[in-house]
Amino acid sequence: MTRVVVVDDQTLVRQGIRGLLEVAEIDVVGEADDGRAALDVVAASSPDVVLLDLRMPRYDGIWTLDQLRARGVDIPVLVLTTFDDDALVLGALRAGARGYLLKDVTLAQLTRAIRTVADGGTLIAPSITDRMLRAIRSGPSPVGPQALPVQPLTEREQEVLRLVAHGYSNREIAEGLFLAEGTVKNHVSTILTKLGARDRTNAVLRALHEGILD
Template sequence: MTRVLLVDDQPLVRTGLRVMIDAQPDLEVVGEAGDGAEGVELAGTLSPDVVCMDVQMPGLDGLEATRRIASASEGPAVLVLTTFDRDDYLFQALEAGASGFLLKTASPEQLVDAVRVLAAGEALLSPAVTRRVIERFGAPSPEAPAPDEALTQLTDREAEVFRLLADGLSNVEIARRLYVGEATVKTHVSNILLKLGVRDRVQAVVRAYRSGFVRA
């Protein structure tokens, strides 16, 4: 059973999310918070697997709450939910450590699928989000990026997987492209994240473009 914490200042929104999530046999809402500070506190006491986090809230907003939750060792994955399709929210959420970003206009199926993806240890990196990451970080910098020594630790196969990951491919798609099993790809991705010292594949994609390892 995947444990989910809801953080949103609107009770009606939390109720809607709870109904959608609790209707799934493998998902369970274990708590609700009305602001970021309460969300951080409950994330520490309830030990959820996934936190569904609103952005605009009174007091501590969702971006700072995400940063605090993501900084905790072995903390839950954070799925940022927002009404506003804004690049500043997207990139601030990713840099704060969010593992996924979803608009509240998404369907119930997209929401529960996103929770399952994050609970499985992956990240919700849709092609649309990948394109925006590329647009933000993929353009050559006026100054040459500093050498990233961590990248030299990757094996040839890990580097190949990393490039496909940076293109926004899922583990299943990478497995098909390389004619290997999905379990093998998961192992490669885990090794890549470990060697780069990043939390998840979203952060890895940002690292790929910032370092110049992959160019748009």
């Protein structure tokens, strides 16, 4: 059973999400009302996924993402928020979020997203994807102005990267391409190195910005 920590400043929202996820056989192992509390809950419960709101008093979602990364916590984070502002979306993804959903999703969409990011994939709400891509292509490089130039990818690496961009996990990519999962992991590691990216989401962002993905 997938284990989740829910981070949201509204008690009623947390309770509602907990109830819905339990129906879907997803185990909510902890709750927090801001980023500071979330760090303690995540450390104590070791979830498979952190379900994170962005707008919270005191310590918000971007702060939480930054702190998790600074502490070396590699647990995937799925943003669940009411805000689809471009700056927030890009800020969350650049800070390491593996997915971004709005709170108008259905339970089926939410559970699929949770299981996707838990399994190593990425998922972004379709309603904000087009705007995000335009912002990425017109803005500065997602890895910063001091980033090294990207290195060319092989055809196989480009194929793997396209599937990563569509949110598929290593296991799903391996099944689709008839490869061993370990081989896919090696391809992903090489892709990150060649793109100068710290994680899968950042690799997709830079590939889009550089025109490697269309």
